[in-house]
Every structure is written in structure tokens, then in C-alpha cells.
Amino acid sequence: MDNLSLLVDLYELTMAECYFHYKKDTLATFDLFVRALPINRSYLVAAGLEDILNYIKRLEFSKEDINYLRSKKIFSDGFLKYLSKFKFKGDTWALPEGTIFFADEPVVRVTASIIEAQIIESFLLNTINLQTMIASKASRVVSAVKEKRVYDFSLRRTHGSDAGVKAARSSYIAGFSGTSNVLAAKLYKIPVVGTMAHSFVMSFKHELDSFLAYSNTFAEDAILLVDTYDTRKGIENAIDTGLYLKAKRHCLQGIRLDSGNIISLSKLARRMLDKAGLKFVRIFASGNLDEFKIRQMLQAGAPVDSFGVGTNMGTSIDAPSLDVIYKISEVTDEDGKFMPTMKLSKGKVTYPGRKQIFRIKDKKGRFVKDVLGLEKEKINAIPLLIKVVEKGKIIYKFPSLDKIRRRLTENLRRMPDRLEEVCSRYKYPVVVSLQLRKLRRTLARQLGKRQ
Amino acid sequence: MDNLSLLVDLYELTMAECYFHYKKDTLATFDLFVRALPINRSYLVAAGLEDILNYIKRLEFSKEDINYLRSKKIFSDGFLKYLSKFKFKGDTWALPEGTIFFADEPVVRVTASIIEAQIIESFLLNTINLQTMIASKASRVVSAVKEKRVYDFSLRRTHGSDAGVKAARSSYIAGFSGTSNVLAAKLYKIPVVGTMAHSFVMSFKHELDSFLAYSNTFAEDAILLVDTYDTRKGIENAIDTGLYLKAKRHCLQGIRLDSGNIISLSKLARRMLDKAGLKFVRIFASGNLDEFKIRQMLQAGAPVDSFGVGTNMGTSIDAPSLDVIYKISEVTDEDGKFMPTMKLSKGKVTYPGRKQIFRIKDKKGRFVKDVLGLEKEKINAIPLLIKVVEKGKIIYKFPSLDKIRRRLTENLRRMPDRLEEVCSRYKYPVVVSLQLRKLRRTLARQLGKRQ
Numbered sequence: 001m002d003n004l005s006l007l008v009d010l011y012e013l014t015m016a017e018c019y020f021h022y023k024k025d026t027l028a029t030f031d032l033f034v035r036a037l038p039i040n041r042s043y044l045v046a047a048g049l050e051d052i053l054n055y056i057k058r059l060e061f062s063k064e065d066i067n068y069l070r071s072k073k074i075f076s077d078g079f080l081k082y083l084s085k086f087k088f089k090g091d092t093w094a095l096p097e098g099t100i101f102f103a104d105e106p107v108v109r110v111t112a113s114i115i116e117a118q119i120i121e122s123f124l125l126n127t128i129n130l131q132t133m134i135a136s137k138a139s140r141v142v143s144a145v146k147e148k149r150v151y152d153f154s155l156r157r158t159h160g161s162d163a164g165v166k167a168a169r170s171s172y173i174a175g176f177s178g179t180s181n182v183l184a185a186k187l188y189k190i191p192v193v194g195t196m197a198h199s200f201v202m203s204f205k206h207e208l209d210s211f212l213a214y215s216n217t218f219a220e221d222a223i224l225l226v227d228t229y230d231t232r233k234g235i236e237n238a239i240d241t242g243l244y245l246k247a248k249r250h251c252l253q254g255i256r257l258d259s260g261n262i263i264s265l266s267k268l269a270r271r272m273l274d275k276a277g278l279k280f281v282r283i284f285a286s287g288n289l290d291e292f293k294i295r296q297m298l299q300a301g302a303p304v305d306s307f308g309v310g311t312n313m314g315t316s317i318d319a320p321s322l323d324v325i326y327k328i329s330e331v332t333d334e335d336g337k338f339m340p341t342m343k344l345s346k347g348k349v350t351y352p353g354r355k356q357i358f359r360i361k362d363k364k365g366r367f368v369k370d371v372l373g374l375e376k377e378k379i380n381a382i383p384l385l386i387k388v389v390e391k392g393k394i395i396y397k398f399p400s401l402d403k404i405r406r407r408l409t410e411n412l413r414r415m416p417d418r419l420e421e422v423c424s425r426y427k428y429p430v431v432v433s434l435q436l437r438k439l440r441r442t443l444a445r446q447l448g449k450r451q
Numbered sequence: 452m453d454n455l456s457l458l459v460d461l462y463e464l465t466m467a468e469c470y471f472h473y474k475k476d477t478l479a480t481f482d483l484f485v486r487a488l489p490i491n492r493s494y495l496v497a498a499g500l501e502d503i504l505n506y507i508k509r510l511e512f513s514k515e516d517i518n519y520l521r522s523k524k525i526f527s528d529g530f531l532k533y534l535s536k537f538k539f540k541g542d543t544w545a546l547p548e549g550t551i552f553f554a555d556e557p558v559v560r561v562t563a564s565i566i567e568a569q570i571i572e573s574f575l576l577n578t579i580n581l582q583t584m585i586a587s588k589a590s591r592v593v594s595a596v597k598e599k600r601v602y603d604f605s606l607r608r609t610h611g612s613d614a615g616v617k618a619a620r621s622s623y624i625a626g627f628s629g630t631s632n633v634l635a636a637k638l639y640k641i642p643v644v645g646t647m648a649h650s651f652v653m654s655f656k657h658e659l660d661s662f663l664a665y666s667n668t669f670a671e672d673a674i675l676l677v678d679t680y681d682t683r684k685g686i687e688n689a690i691d692t693g694l695y696l697k698a699k700r701h702c703l704q705g706i707r708l709d710s711g712n713i714i715s716l717s718k719l720a721r722r723m724l725d726k727a728g729l730k731f732v733r734i735f736a737s738g739n740l741d742e743f744k745i746r747q748m749l750q751a752g753a754p755v756d757s758f759g760v761g762t763n764m765g766t767s768i769d770a771p772s773l774d775v776i777y778k779i780s781e782v783t784d785e786d787g788k789f790m791p792t793m794k795l796s797k798g799k800v801t802y803p804g805r806k807q808i809f810r811i812k813d814k815k816g817r818f819v820k821d822v823l824g825l826e827k828e829k830i831n832a833i834p835l836l837i838k839v840v841e842k843g844k845i846i847y848k849f850p851s852l853d854k855i856r857r858r859l860t861e862n863l864r865r866m867p868d869r870l871e872e873v874c875s876r877y878k879y880p881v882v883v884s885l886q887l888r889k890l891r892r893t894l895a896r897q898l899g900k901r902q
Contacts, residue, residue, distance in 0.1 A: 004612060004634070006633040006634040006637055007606070007612050007615060007616075007632070007633070007634045008606075008633050008634070009604070009606055009607070009631040009633070009645060010631050010632075010633050010636075010643050010644060010645030011631065011645035011646055011647055011648060012645075012648075013633065013645070014645050014647070014665075014668075014669065014672075015647055015648060015650075015651045015665075017668055017669075018651070018664055018665050018668040018669075019654075021664070021667075021668055022664045022668075026654065028650070028654060030650065068633075068637045069633075072643065074669065074672060114654055118648075118650065118651075121607075121648075122606050122607055125607035125608070126607055126608070126609065126611065126612065126615060127611075129607065129610075130609075130610050130611045153460070155459075155460055155573050155577060156460070156572075156573055156576035156577055156580065156775075157576070157577070157580050157772040157773075157775070158577065158581075158610065159580075159609065159610035159611065159613075159614035159617075159766070159771075160577065160578075160581045160610065160611060160613030160614040160617055161455060161458050161577065161613045162610075162611030162612045162613035162614065163610035163611040163613065163614055164458060165458075166610075166611055180461050181459075181460065181461075182457040182458070182459050182460070182461050182464065182519075182520075183455070183457040183458045183459070185461075186457055186519045192461050192523065193461060194460060194461030194462035194463075194465050195462055195465075196462055196465070196466055197462060197463075197466060197569075197572075198778070198779075198794050198796065199466075199479075199481065199569065199777075199778065199779035200466045200469070200569075202779050202782070202792045202793075202794060203470075203477065203479060203565055203779060203782045203792075205784075205901065206902070207901055207902045208902070213469055213472070213473045214465075214466075214469050216472075217465075217468055217469040217472055217473075218465065218468075218469075218525065221465075221525060227796045228795065228796060229795045229796075229898060229899065229901060229902050230795070230899070230902060231796075233902035234902065236902075237902060258796070259796040259798060260798075311772045315610070315772050316771075317771055317772065320610075320766040320767075320771035321608040321762045321766050321768065322608075324607075324608070327649070327650065328649075328650035328653050328654060331653070331654045333656075341653045341654075342653075343653060343679060344679065344680045344681070345649065345678045345679060345680075345682075345709070345710040345711075346678070346682075346710050346711045347710060347711075348710055447680060448680065448681070450656065450657050450658055451657070451658045451659070451680050451681060451684035451685065451688060
């Protein structure tokens with residue numbers, strides 16, 4: 001699956017064939033953006049740019065690809081020859097990963113030959129959809145855990161292998177402390193963590209035997225799963241194990257609660273552990289957790305130190321897709337001059353022209369509003385889109401994941417606090433500039449005549 | 452990403468290290484099953500076995516993998532040496548892809564050394580979760596479209612590249628007629644389809660120019676998107692194009708409606724097309740469709756011939772994960788004798804022992820109920836789990852996708868009709884055999900003593 005050039009909707013290629021005959025030299029600009037914030041989201045976290053740039057850099061059609069396309073008997077020899085030499089040679093602007101953004105704001109903006117810009121559409125949408133969706137969901141979980149730690153346990157229920165590793169990367173960007181996914185940890189140099197499964201406990205004759213075996217093997221790294229049979233007795237066995245380790249001058253790292261009422265069980269466990277002189281033993285919670293449940297637990301004073309969050313984060317379960325689209329905003333005419341364009345479909349009207357997002361700060365450096373305007377407008381604000389590809393060449397130095405994490409933290413710190421509430425109804429103001437509104441109005445009138 | 456051996460939760464490996472020291476020769480049986488049917492599902496469609504078997508066959512740890520694991524400083528040299536020679540040498544039973552199944556019924560059953568059975572857990576869960584979830588959702592869409600056609604348009608919003616190709620494969624198993632995803636079409640020999648995007652229409656000065664250009668390029672293969680500006684005028688332009696093609700002795704294949712009220716627009720389009728002598732031009736509908744909307748359209752008499760279904764199917768949007776789990780059901784004791792085991796966690800109790808699903812038919816060959824029993828029970832019914840791996844060797848001949856499709860169709864034909872209703876409240880009877888219930892009761896009492 002390393003060659004992803006055919007990971008493309010057929011219509012990108014049929015349109016390209018047609019462009020090849022009619023509009024080979026036409027240039028166009030496309031915006032990739034999210035039409036509306038999904039349920040429960042007051043902001044989105046840009047993620048996926050690194051994969052997009054690697055894709056753009058490597059994109060070419062192999063002999064095997066071309067042969068497959070030829071076998072479909074819908075493409076001309078001329079176009080297939082063109083494809084066999086295809087390279088992306090256009091420009092790309094994008095939001096750096098970790099940037100907070102909102103509906104209608106371009107995440108990626110592509111200006112290239114219309115064929116090139118069109119062919120990369122499917123991959124760009126797929127990539128931004130997945131990684132931004134996960135980073136945005138995970139950021140909510142991180143807000144909910146506050147100063148506690150949270151780990152990605154989603155691999156078993158993410159949508160396939162690609163989503164598995166990207167969930168680990170995207171949640172790490174959002175502030176997760178690590179992942180259970182070994183491959184992702186290796187690929188992205190993320191801390192990797194693990195405890196034990198119920199099957200492990202069940203494979204021993206007695207629960208205590210399983211705890212002792214694990215602790216003898218991992219000493220300081222043991223987190224004991226205490227809910228396989230009866231949780232209270234499980235905690236007692238964990239205490240016995242903790243005392244056994246203590247006698248050997250080792251510290252039991254923690255216990256894990258994975259079912260039942262975590263609020264009361266964690267309080268019980270804390271009391272029992274403390275009473276036994278095991279104050280240092282931490283309490284991990286897992287089992288179908290999300291930002292809502294975690295907030296509820298912490299508000300109820302559950303003494304949980306770390307959380308494992310899986311399915312609900314790794315599938316973005318309440319919003320398992322973003323309304324991400326890729327729309328043409330300008331195209332060159334016969335004279336090679338860029339002309340703005342827009343879509344008028346019912347309920348799906350877009351913004352024309354080459355746009356920029358301007359983020360306005362107050363005197364204290366806090367973000368107060370965004371202006372979606374035309375690139376050339378002079379607005380006293382931070383322009384968010386930066387150039388990352390110039391004439392097909394990547395001119396962007398990939399930041400480390402830790403730098404991306406810090407960018408998000410910094411972004412959130414400057415945003416209004418209400419944005420981060422788990423049940424936020426706060427809508428960060430994004431306004432459309434006067435010039436852009438004017439252009440849109442004028443153009444809507446003109447475009448009626450295109451039919 | 453071709454080497455997926457590290458696509459594993461760390462705890463599988465830490466448990467394996469511990470087993471390596473304490474239980475190297477212990478054998479165990481694990482069941483992979485879905486704890487409860489998700490919302491809106493009255494049945495599930497088994498999918499993912501082919502990938503699992505290829506994974507089991509190829510699974511080994513490369514030098515690079517071992518070096519990475521060594522760098523974590525949690526594994527012993529002895530265990531890493533063992534891993535470097537690791538091969539799966541156990542047995543596997545499974546439901547053939549395309550088989551209908553229900554909650555609590557094992558989809559895959561593994562009997563192997565406890566280390567081997569544990570290490571494959573993460574991949575097995577991830578694979579069955581994704582592909583079964585999609586096939587099950589897609590099967591509902593196929594039921595809703597009845598004799599019409601439906602195509603997979605989900606690539607842009609599936610969770611990554613792996614999910615993209617698997618959504619195409621799984622929906623094809625479920626009865627979809629093809630996909631827009633070129634890579635999936637190539638990998639799985641699935642028909643590939645495509646129309647045009649709004650950007651294509653917008654890149655021309657006049658909508659009609661874009662239709663003519665596309666039709667000149669593809670003649671019989673043109674499906675014109677008519678809703679970029681005003682849909683009624685779009686249909687008129689499509690009619691002009693259809694008449695132009697007709698004069699050249701070509702048939703316009705169709706028009707596509709992607710927004711607005713598809714019911715009234717498709718009726719309008721049909722009338723306009725028929726009146727213009729273009730009865731043969733088909734109407735395609737797309738745009739955020741699912742089984743509920745399609746049923747509604749067809750019940751309202753919308754003359755749509757084919758549907759494109761994307762996000763809602765490709766993310767299984769109403770149920771973006773299955774409650775799929777992998778639980779130990781028996782383990783050998785010191786004498787090498789298999790002893791049944793089970794989990795007692797609150798609300799998560801499992802069934803012990805080596806199990807089989809028995810599907811009972813009536814005299815007409817229709818399925819009337821399933822019995823979840825112990826493998827050795829004599830029940831006059833079809834046993835659904837078949838042996839696919841023996842001592843690490845694949846003994847299963849992969850059926851073609853078309854054969855898998857036919858299996859599902861045949862399964863559905865024999866099931867009670869109500870199962871296929873879009874809003875079915877029907878619950879197909881799955882009962883637990885007397886012997887299995889007895890074993891569970893006895894064991895629950897004994898296991899209390901394990902703590």
C-alpha cells in the first residue's frame with residue numbers, strides 16, 4: 001500500500017482526461033475546508049499536513065498504475081502518457097498542524113494546473129478528515145483530564161491500520177501522553193504504554209498468582225488489572241502484591257479499573273491502598289471513556305491519576321467524519337488571468353477567490369476574532385495560512401510532534417477559555433471581510449448567467 | 452506499512468514476556484465476538500477473514516522490530532530471541548466472510564500457545580471491527596435500494612487509506628455494484644465508477660460547455676452533474692447535451708443530483724428527460740445518503756436509478772465501532788489439560804469453553820434459530836465455524852468476492868424477512884445450549900475462589 005497514487009476517486013482522473021483535452025494549461029485554486037463544525041465541537045485542530053506533503057512529493061504513476069488504467073478502456077493514450085510523467089508542480093498553502101481553526105476557514109489551499117489540483121483531491125480530503133477529526137476529539141479529552149494524564153488505547157477499534165497509527169499521532173498532538181500502539185510509537189517516537197488484559201489474569205489459577213508473576217517480570221512497570229472477578233478482592237490482591245514488591249524495595253506502579261462504577265471504586269481503591277501504606281500506587285481508569293465521563297468522574301472527586309481512552313476518541317464516535325470539502329475558488333480564463341468562482345448549489349454556496357484567514361489579537365495577545373478575507377487584503381492580524389509547497393517543492397520544515405503539541409497548547413491558551421469547556425456553546429467569532437462579501441455578491445449575480 | 456507485526460498493543464507483548472517466563476507451554480483458546488449488536492443493526496455480516504489469514508501467515512518480527520523493542524528496555528534477551536523466531540503455529544476457526552451472525556457468536560476462534568494467541572489479538576480485533584462494521588452497514592443500504600444499484604463513494608471521508616480500500620471491498624461483499632476508489636478497484640477487481648465534480652462545471656465559463664466537453668471526451672460514459680448552479684437549468688443543459696449526443700448516435704448515460712430535494716428534483720428530471728425523448732438517460736442520486744433516506748426516496752416514488760453512498764456507509768456513521776472483544780475461554784493446566792474459564796467483571800461476563808454456533812433450519816431450509824453451544828455437542832444443525840488454520844498453516848481456500856457476495860445473499864434469503872427491514876425491531880433468536888449454561892453456572896461458582 002506504499003504506492004498511494006491510485007488512492008483516488010475515478011472522477012478525478014476522468015475529469016483530468018477531459019481537462020487534458022480542453023484545459024491543459026488552465027490554472028486553478030482550490031480550498032480544502034470544513035463546511036460546519038460537527039456536534040459537540042467548538043473548534044478544530046489542524047492535523048495531517050505532514051502526510052499530505054509527503055504524498056505530494058512522492059506522487060507519481062507507476063507503469064503498473066498506468067497499465068491498470070489502460071485496461072479500463074476509458075483513457076486516451078495521450079493522457080496516459082501525460083500521467084506517466086505526472087508530478088505535482090503547483091503551490092500549496094496550509095495551516096501548520098496544531099493550529100486551531102473553524103468552519104469555512106481553508107486548512108489547505110492549492111494553486112496549480114487544474115489537472116494537478118484535481119488529482120490530489122481525494123487524498124487530501126481523506127487525510128485532513130481523519131487526522132483533524134481525531135486531533136479535535138482528542139483535544140477535548142485532554143481538556144477534560146486537566147492536569148492528569150491520558151493515553152491512547154484505540155488501536156483495536158480504529159478503522160483499520162492507517163487510522164490506528166494516525167489516531168496515536170493525532171492524539172499525541174492533542175496532548176495525550178502516549179499510546180498502546182507499538183507501531184505508532186516507533187514511527188512517531190511517541191511514549192508507549194501497556195498494562196495487562198483480563199485474559200492474563202484468567203490464565204492463572206489464582207488472580208494473585210497472575211499479579212505476582214507480572215510484578216516479578218516487570219517490577220516497577222506493573223499496572224495490575226483488578227476487575228476480572230470481584231473488584232474489591234482484586235484490589236486486596238493488588239495490595240498484597242504491592243507489599244510484596246515493597247519488601248523487595250520496588251514500587252508497584254498502579255492498578256487499573258476497567259468496569260463498574262469508577263467513581264466509587266477509585267475512591268475505595270485509594271482508601272484501601274493508602275491504608276496499606278501504598279500511597280504511591282496510582283489508579284488508572286479505562287473502559288469506554290470519553291471527555292464527558294472523565295469530566296463527570298473528576299467533578300465527583302474520583303482519585304484517578306491516568307486515563308486510557310480508546311474507541312470513543314479513536315473513532316471520534318460522536319462525530320465520525322468532518323464535513324470536509326475541496327472547492328474551486330478561482331480559475332484562469334483564456335488569457336491566463338485568474339477569475340474567482342463559486343458554487344451556488346442549494347445550501348452549499350462557497351466563498352470565491354484566493355483567501356487568507358486573519359486572526360486578530362487584543363492587547364494582551366489573546367485571540368478575539370478571525371476574519372476570512374482575500375489574500376491581498378491589508379488586515380492588522382496574523383495571517384494563518386503559510387506557503388508550504390512552491391512549484392512542487394516542499395519549502396516547509398516539518399516541526400517535531402512536540403513542537404506541534406506546544407503550538408496547540410499556545411493556541412488554546414490565547415483562545416477564550418469557554419472554547420475548551422466540554423459542553424461549550426461558545427462560538428468563536430469568524431467574520432467575512434467586506435471585500436470578500438462584495439465579491440461573493442457580485443459573482444453570484446454573474447454566475448446565474450453561466451447557464 | 453507492509454510490516455504490521457508491531458501493529459499491536461504493547462500489553463500483548465508485555466504479557467507475552469511474562470508468559471514466556473511462567474507459561475511458555477500453556478495453550479489457550481480465545482473467542483473473538485461482538486458483545487452486543489449496535490444501534491439500528493439486526494444482524495452483522497462477517498468480513499475481514501482474508502486479511503486475518505494473510506496476517507497470520509506473514510507474521511514475524513524483523514531485526515528492526517526487535518531492535519526497537521530492545522530499545523524500550525522492558526524485554527528480556529531471552530524473550531526477544533524467542534520473538535525473532537516467532538511464527539503462529541496454532542489453529543484458527545472462523546465464520547466465512549459473508550456469513551450473517553449475531554451478538555455473542557464467535558467470529559474467530561483461536562487455539563494456540565497462549566503467547567501466540569495473545570500477540571495476534573490487536574490485529575484481529577482491528578480487522579474484524581472495521582470490515583464487519585462496514586459490510587453490516589452496507590448490507591442495510593443494499594436492502595434499502597432493493598433492485599436499484601448503489602456505489603461506494605466513501606474514500607474522501609473514510610478513516611484513512613486502509614479504511615478507504617476496505618470500505619470498497621466490504622461494501623462490495625454486501626452487494627454494492629462498484630466503487631469510485633481506483634486503488635480498491637484494482638486490488639479487489641471491483642467495478643470502478645465516476646462522474647464529475649462541481650469544480651469541473653465551475654472551471655468552464657458556461658455549464659453547457661462543461662457538459663459538452665465531458666460528453667465529447669467520454670461519449671457513452673458521461674454522467675452530468677446538474678446542481679452546481681440552478682438544478683432545473685442544469686437539467687435543461689443536460690437535455691441539450693443528451694440531444695447533441697443522440698444526434699451523434701451516442702447515448703448520454705445519466706445525470707447526477709447531489710443536493711436539494713432529491714424526491715421532487717428526480718421526478719422533475721424524469722419528466723423533462725422523457726419529454727425530450729431521453730427515456731434512456733438514468734438518474735443518479737448522491738449527497739449524504741444512507742439507508743433511511745434512500746428508503747424514504749423510493750417510498751415516495753423518486754425515479755432514481757442508482758445511488759452513490761459515501762460517508763454514512765464508509766464510516767458506519769450511526770455505529771462507528773462494534774463492541775468486538777477477544778476473550779480467553781479455556782487454558783491448559785499443569786498437566787496440559789484444557790480447562791474452561793470465563794470473565795466475571797460486572798456487565799462483562801463471558802461464555803467459557805470451546806464453542807460452536809449451530810444454525811437450525813426448518814423443513815423449507817429457512818433459518819429459524821442459532822444455538823451457541825460447546826463444540827462437542829451433538830445438535831442437528833449447521834455448524835458455522837470452520838477450521839481455517841491448522842498448526843499455523845492456512846487450510847482455507849479464499850473464495851472470490853463474488854462467491855462471498857452470493858453467500859450473503861443466500862444467508863439473507865434464508866433468514867426471516869423482517870431481519871432486513873431498515874427499522875427492524877426483529878431479534879433473531881440465539882439461545883445458549885443447556886450444556887453451556889450449566890458449565891457457565893458451575894464455573895462462576897468455582898472462579899469466585901480464584902481470588
